[in-house]
Amino acid sequence: MTLRIALVGAGAMGTIMARDVYPVVTEQVSVVAVVDRDHPRRAELAGGLGARAYGSLAQARAAEDLGGVDIRLPHAAHADLAVEALDAGLHVLVEKPLALTAEDCRRVAIAAARAGRVVAVAENYPHLRAVRAARAAIDDGTVGEVLALRSTRAYTLGDEWARPWRLGGGAASGLLWDQGTHHTSMLRVLGGEIVAVAAHRAGGAAGVETVTLDVRFASGLLGTSLYCWGTPARPAETEGLVLGTLAQLDIDVAYERPDGVARIVDGTGSRALCAAESYYESHRSIVVDWADAIATGRQPLVCLAAATADVRVVLGARESLARGGAEVPLAPPHLTHRSTA
Ligand SMILES: NC(=O)c1ccc[n+]([C@@H]2O[C@H](COP(=O)([O-])OP(=O)(O)OC[C@H]3O[C@@H](n4cnc5c(N)ncnc54)[C@H](O)[C@@H]3O)[C@@H](O)[C@H]2O)c1
Incomplete structure (x- = not known):
């Protein structure tokens, strides 16, 4: 129906x-x-x-x-x-x-x-073909043991996105709230639960801002995220990188064209793991x-439990910023969303 x-x-x-x-x-x-x-x-x-x-x-x-x-x-x-x-x-x-x-x-x-x-x-990220294909390549052993994860999101806000609520300096504004749960959701698909986060920030004029996150996963794996507002976007950015013992994985995301794809990269070259798509198709x-x-x-x-875990990482990053970049441990998920349906 x-x-x-x-x-x-x-x-x-x-x-x-x-x-x-x-x-x-x-x-x-x-x-x-x-x-x-x-x-x-x-x-x-x-x-x-x-x-x-x-x-x-x-x-x-x-x-x-x-x-x-x-x-x-x-x-x-x-x-x-x-x-x-x-x-x-x-x-x-x-x-x-x-x-x-x-x-x-x-x-x-x-x-x-x-x-x-x-x-x-x-x-969107858990729905992207490229992220799903990367997860499958981790699961089937193609990349070997995963050693580290990296994510990057770098672009300039277009006119229709440069709203006062997004840029005005209020508690809900800024790059970390805008992109933090997005990239955290991708990192959690690839690396599992995040148990600690440390964050740093540099900012200039409205819409010009850089935020970095160092995250520690429950498995002991380390990851890092770089978000930047104020630089021209690439046609397709390698937003996710998985470093494994047998190969690396690039997760390319494209907004204006259907060029987003996951690629496996090793000593012999690179090959696509899925059909390309545009971000907005997700x-x-x-x-x-x-x-x-x-x-x-x-x-x-992306259910309530998953989205709550993403929010917890951003809240931990905000606490880290307030504490000069200190690493902030995150409460185990079962203590924070025990009443999730
Ligand atoms: N998933 C994605 O790819 C993606 C991309 C961009 C934006 N977003 C998200 O979409 C949401 C909206 O962002 P946007 O850029 O469209 O914002 P926007 O400012 O362009 O649009 C918000 C609209 O909400 C209206 N509005 C505000 N408060 C209201 C209320 N209480 N009742 C009725 N109308 C109200 C405003 O008049 C405005 O038209 C944000 O959560 C943002 O993070 C997600």
Whole structure:
């Protein structure tokens, strides 16, 4: 049965969903309402989708028969709206980060368990073909023993992304909240649970910022992440690197073209491990996975427990920054999301 949803947030990300994703998943999901505070934005997206426009989720719920909600709002609004939707009996797809505090992650988990509804989080990396292919190459022994992991995300924010809430210096702003859970979700797919993090930051003008993270995995493996705002993006960036005893793995991610691919690199050269795709194709996979999880009763690929683990790493990194770069141990996951559905 087609899931009838409200798309909440008609900004940059909501526009991508309305223009590129929802028109190609109509068998699984039908957007019947678009919600935004901003009247022209919600009217434009609703018009393109053949949906009706509302100023709040409460108004949309009162007028429409909804089964779910897709939340594409600024970070600080995610947890409250997810809880509001769950309390109203709706399934939830929510943008990353799930929430900005461990307590808010727990509130969402408790509301999901109480309502018996599915929450999926729009973390793209676990859905990327290249990341899945890299994980498979680790599992089948192609890279040998994994020795270290590295991730890089370096680009300049385009006009539609340079919003005051993202750059304005508030608690939910900045590069670490914007990219931290994204890359942590990739590192956790490749290396398992992260048990400690140390972070450093350098910043200049708004939108020019560098953050580094050193992470320690439960297995003893070490990893490092470099995020940088203010440099021109490459057509395809090697965002992930796996160093193994038999080979290395490059995980290339491309945003404007379908050039994202995983490559195995050893003394004899390199070969692709999967068909290439563009990063934004993963949004389709996220929606289809959410709808299938609802239909079948299974957990979505990026469930509450996974998204909470990603948030914990960012919170640990923020604590490390406040403590001059000290390594911060992270509480074992079972102590932080024990009430996760
Ligand atoms: N997964 C990805 O690839 C990806 C990429 C970009 C952005 N994002 C995420 O998408 C989310 C939105 O980012 P964006 O760049 O589209 O932001 P944006 O500022 O472009 O859009 C946000 C929209 O929400 C509306 N809004 C804000 N508060 C509201 C409220 N309480 N009720 C109704 N409407 C409200 C604003 O009017 C605006 O139209 C963020 O969580 C961001 O991290 C994810």
